[in-house]
Structure formats: structure tokens, C-alpha cells
Amino acid sequence: MSLTQTTTSWIEPFDTAADDLPGRELPWVVEMRAAARDRFRTLGWPTRRFEEWRYTDVSPIARAAFSPARGGAPARGEVETALARLPGGGKFHRLVFVDGVLVRPLTILHDLPAGVRVLSLVEALTEIPDVVQAHLGQYALYESNAVTALNTAFWRDGVVIHVPRGVALERPIEAIYLATSGAGASAAHVRNLVVCEESARVDLVEVWHAAHAGAYFNNVTTEVVAAPNASVRHVRVQEEGKSAHHIGNTRFHARRDARVSSFVITTGGATSRNDLEFTLAEPGASCELNGLYVLNGRQKADNYTLVDHASPQCKSSEFYKGVLDGVSEGSFTGRVVVRQDAQQTDAEQSNRNLLLSDDARVNTRPQLEIYADDVKCSHGATSGQLDRHALFYLRSRGIDHIRARQILTRAFASEIIASIPIGPVRDHLLPVVEDRLCPGHLLEEGS
Amino acid sequence: MLKITDLHARIDDTEILKGVDLEIGAGQVHAIMGPNGSGKSTLAQVIAGRERFEVTQGTVTYEGGNILELAPEERAIKGIFLGFQYPVEIPGVTNKYFLKSALNAQRTARGETELDAMEFLTLLRARAELMDMDPKFLDRSVNQGFSGGEKKKNEILQMAMLEPKLAILDETDSGLDIDALKVVAGGVNTLRSPDRAILVVTHYQRLLDYIVPDCVHVLCDGQIAKSGDKKLALELEEKGYGWIEKEMTGA
Numbered sequence: 001m002s003l004t005q006t007t008t009s010w011i012e013p014f015d016t017a018a019d020d021l022p023g024r025e026l027p028w029v030v031e032m033r034a035a036a037r038d039r040f041r042t043l044g045w046p047t048r049r050f051e052e053w054r055y056t057d058v059s060p061i062a063r064a065a066f067s068p069a070r071g072g073a074p075a076r077g078e079v080e081t082a083l084a085r086l087p088g089g090g091k092f093h094r095l096v097f098v099d100g101v102l103v104r105p106l107t108i109l110h111d112l113p114a115g116v117r118v119l120s121l122v123e124a125l126t127e128i129p130d131v132v133q134a135h136l137g138q139y140a141l142y143e144s145n146a147v148t149a150l151n152t153a154f155w156r157d158g159v160v161i162h163v164p165r166g167v168a169l170e171r172p173i174e175a176i177y178l179a180t181s182g183a184g185a186s187a188a189h190v191r192n193l194v195v196c197e198e199s200a201r202v203d204l205v206e207v208w209h210a211a212h213a214g215a216y217f218n219n220v221t222t223e224v225v226a227a228p229n230a231s232v233r234h235v236r237v238q239e240e241g242k243s244a245h246h247i248g249n250t251r252f253h254a255r256r257d258a259r260v261s262s263f264v265i266t267t268g269g270a271t272s273r274n275d276l277e278f279t280l281a282e283p284g285a286s287c288e289l290n291g292l293y294v295l296n297g298r299q300k301a302d303n304y305t306l307v308d309h310a311s312p313q314c315k316s317s318e319f320y321k322g323v324l325d326g327v328s329e330g331s332f333t334g335r336v337v338v339r340q341d342a343q344q345t346d347a348e349q350s351n352r353n354l355l356l357s358d359d360a361r362v363n364t365r366p367q368l369e370i371y372a373d374d375v376k377c378s379h380g381a382t383s384g385q386l387d388r389h390a391l392f393y394l395r396s397r398g399i400d401h402i403r404a405r406q407i408l409t410r411a412f413a414s415e416i417i418a419s420i421p422i423g424p425v426r427d428h429l430l431p432v433v434e435d436r437l438c439p440g441h442l443l444e445e446g447s
Numbered sequence: 448m449l450k451i452t453d454l455h456a457r458i459d460d461t462e463i464l465k466g467v468d469l470e471i472g473a474g475q476v477h478a479i480m481g482p483n484g485s486g487k488s489t490l491a492q493v494i495a496g497r498e499r500f501e502v503t504q505g506t507v508t509y510e511g512g513n514i515l516e517l518a519p520e521e522r523a524i525k526g527i528f529l530g531f532q533y534p535v536e537i538p539g540v541t542n543k544y545f546l547k548s549a550l551n552a553q554r555t556a557r558g559e560t561e562l563d564a565m566e567f568l569t570l571l572r573a574r575a576e577l578m579d580m581d582p583k584f585l586d587r588s589v590n591q592g593f594s595g596g597e598k599k600k601n602e603i604l605q606m607a608m609l610e611p612k613l614a615i616l617d618e619t620d621s622g623l624d625i626d627a628l629k630v631v632a633g634g635v636n637t638l639r640s641p642d643r644a645i646l647v648v649t650h651y652q653r654l655l656d657y658i659v660p661d662c663v664h665v666l667c668d669g670q671i672a673k674s675g676d677k678k679l680a681l682e683l684e685e686k687g688y689g690w691i692e693k694e695m696t697g698a
Contacts, residue, residue, distance in 0.1 A: 397549035
């Protein structure tokens, strides 16, 4: 199949299903969708010839025939079973999207402070149209990114959070995205927007979870705006099904003295890409990017990150780790751009990988582009096997070989999990990650 | 308890142990001294089961059985403990978790019941106090950011928790100031008992003022060149190793 054919095959079924896409009555939405659709047609699916896409092979997605996911009634029990396994546990505000569309009755909102809005994008278009219009599509630009163009043309739902000035949300907001067997081989274009006004604070936890083992595709674009002195923490837990594909584009726009953090944990998916972009737009803004990918079998996961130091006195710190087993392939790109007037920039980056099998592969590339002269930038990348000295040390104390490997691997991975500032998310992730590390050998909780 | 006969071991193509003979009985403390590069650490690690050393000849029997075919963990379960010259840092694994995993792995393998959290903590606190160790070290990652002295104390703490029958202490005294040395030696001495043997590998006579050995052996170029009682250590302190090396080549 040629590229043009794959492009057409991705537009036509969605065109057919477009009659019930939200926002048809809003001219700006209609125009944006049309322009993005044209842009996708022009750009086509990206190939590995593009530097940014060198480690993501989208052809298994491009060539697949996925029908548009339109929500609908999931098989009873499937959703309940999945929800019971996820974090939050009634403590978080919770929105549940099934096959790309919000299921209203599953929403849990505790007492939200006055003025805080937590709703679906469909609802937000009616209830807070000005906020949506002011921000949607302003940070995730579709002109240069075909996957974002596809998302912008055909998004059906997502979460919208608006936190007014000075309000600190104590409980995290959890957005759960379930893929159910009812939707089968489908593609969902999910669009999220977080607007955190001056000196406000919010935590968003995205959880991507499969209730079935079949192939499907989630194409997500999340835009996060942190106004001056605002604080946003964003967690992505990607535990899609083994045959699933996932591309997440997350764009952070941080203004003066704003603090944004991102935690990306990837354990699922056959092909996945976490594409993060941080714009430190005004002085004093800071960002933290932590990530962990735990892969086995034939999984491929690409973490592509870009931090744009567009202003002076901004700080970024990035720490990614990978654990790779089987014939999996993990990639990390840490691009940091320090613009000419971004003096007193402080940027650090580290990527460490643990290879548990001879056939697993890792690609790691720091890309620092520094145009200012008064900056502090550091980066480091390593990949290696378990420390033989440490293995012998544990074994010499009576711990058998298999368990010694488990303990050391868990220790390697747990550093990133420990950095997540939300307890129930950590509690959820430790067993999930351990399960991936040693199927069938769940470790007891360390004390 | 431990009988080593004509032990030869090499790493890659370099032969390090060239026919070691040594016998240690229950209740005894033996010291192995010798110049740098004589094979002291290699001997200690071969007994503990380090796989990077290849045994090419000889036997090591412990409590009547050959242990050379056993994995390091199997030797540990039989009661062999190695105090490391360079204790390994393990980020992300707390001392407590490490010790509990080790102790319970050994207990399970020996058919004993595991200690529960309370029993374990009570024992650990008591042993840490014996080692004059700040309890905060128990919650820190194994040896990470520990000073040289703290690392060595931590080795002895592990020994005190695991209560081995045969403890091999590989240069446990190197890099210790006199106060830390006294604490470490005190810890070792409390473990001395009629059914336990201790093999102390050291470069310096100083340690033997505090852990008084029944027997001192000098290892030179991969062989035991001389054995004697504790007076031999004092003689070495005075005259160095040169005369023994000369005696060896002359013989």
C-alpha cells in the first residue's frame, strides 16, 4: 500500500463518520478540522526518514484498517473489572472514557472548589466555549505534525480542565481511557486540554488501559497551559493492550514562574510513542520530565521529548529510564533547545537503560542545541546489564539468582516510580511494573 | 569445618592461587596475611563462590562436603558468609529489605519459618545497636553514600543477622580508623563461639590486636608460605614480608 493510499484510508472512514463529530455548529471548530484534515492529506503518515520519527515505525498503524471509535455501550463487567484495577480508588476526581467517549454516569467529582471545571470536551464546547476556543490548537500545532493533524481533524472527545486563578485542587483528577472489546479494531482520536490560571494548581493522571487483547489505536493530543506561577503535574500511565498502538502528543506551555511536571510510565502497547514538548515561554518557568519504559516481547516504545528554553532563568530536568527484555526496542530522544536570549538556563538530562536480554535494543540520543552563552546544561546516557558485583553480593547472602535479578531490576525501575508525587499512582504502578519484570513472580512489597 | 587442599584458581589466563592448603576447625579464628597481589581476596571469593574465578585444581570441603560445585547462594545457606573488601552499593534497595530478603531466603531454604515484620525489626534493631549503627542507615539504600567505615560496619551487621557458621572477612579493617576498628572487632568477637569458625583476611597486624587469632598464615604468590601462631603477625609487622618471600624462593 502506498503512502497516499494509507493516508486516504485514514481519512475516508472518518469522513463518513464525521456527521456526528462535536462542534459542527461552531465555525472555528469546523474550519480548524478542515484545515487539519487537508494538512494530514498533504503530510501523510511520517516515515522513519524524518529525524523526529527515526525510531517510531508507524507503518503497522498506517496500514491497519481501523474503524472510527465512537464510544457506545461497553460490555457490562468489562469496564467494572478494569476500573477496579486502577488507581484513584474513589479518592480522585474521576472521568471515564470508554472507546474514546466520556461515560457520564461513571464520573466522580468530589466537592470541586468554586469556578473549577472538569468536563468532557464535548460538554466544554457548550459550557466554556471561550476557554476552549482560546487554547485548543494553540500549542499542539498540526502544521508540522501529521499525527496531530489527524487528531485535530477527527477528535471526538477528551477531558477539559479549567482551574481559575489562585485555586489549588487538592485531589488529583484521573482520566481513565478504556479500550473495550465492543469497539474492536478501532481508532480513537482523543483531545485533552488543561488550563491552569495564575497561581492555581492541578494534578492530572491519564490512565490508558485495555479491557481486551486485540489491536486498536489511540491517538491522543493533550495541551497543558500553566499561567504565571501556576503548577501542573501530569502523569501518563500507558498500559494499553499487547497488540495496541498508542501515540500521545503532549504539549506544555509554561509562563512566568510556572512549574510543570510530567511523569510518563509505559508498560503497554505493541507500538507506542510518547511525544512531549515543553515551551518555557517566560522567565522563571521550570519543568521536570520523568519517564520509565518497561518493555518485553516485541514491544517498541519511543519517547521523544523536546524542551524549548525560550526565555531566561528557566530550569528543566529530565530523567528517563528503560528496562528492556525480550526483543523489545526502546528509544529516547532528549532534545533541548536554548534560545539566544535564554540566559541563565539550567537544563539537565539523563537517560539510563537496563538491558535484560541480548536481543533487546535501545536507542538513546541527547540533542542539545544551545544558542545562549550563560547556561548550565548537562546530559548523560547509559545502557547496560545488571551489575555483576551487585548480583554476586545478593547471592552471597543467600538470595537465589532469579530473585536477585528481580530485586535489582525493581530497584532500577522504582526510582522513577518513587518520583511520582501521587501516592495511589505509585501504589498502582509498583505491582504493574513488577508484574512486567517477572511475569508470574509478583514480589512482596518492600519494607 | 573447612578444609582446602591444593587449590588452584585463575581469572582469565592468570593463575592466582597455586596450590593452597588450609584447614580451619570449629571454634577457631585464623588470619591470612600477605603482600598485595598474593591472592588473599581471591581465596576469600573462591570459597564464597565467585564465578569469575575458575578453580582448575584442588578441593574445598566444608562440613565434610565438597562445595566447589555449589552456587554462591547455596553456600550462604549452608552457613558461609563473606564480608566484602569493597561492599557493593545497591541504589533503590533499602538495607532493611535486603537483610530481610536474605535472612528469610536462608531460613526458608533451611526449612525454618520466615521471620515476620515485627520479629525481624526487633532482631535488626538489637544487632544494629551492637554495631553502634544509627538506625537511619537501615532505611537507606544498601551502602549507598556510606563512608568506608559505615560500609564495613554494615558488613558485620549482615554477619550478625545471618549468624553464619563460617565467616570470611576480607580486609574488613582496611580504611577504618581506630574507633570504627574497635566496633567492627567487637562485633566479630561477640560472634566467636565453639561451633563457629572465622577466617580474617588482612593486610595489617593492627586488627589482630583486637581479634586475636589462633593461627596466622602468610599467603605469598598463591601459596601458604608460612603458618604460625599470633606471634607470626607481630614478626611480620616488624620485618615486613620480604624475608618470607626470600625464604620461599630459596626453598
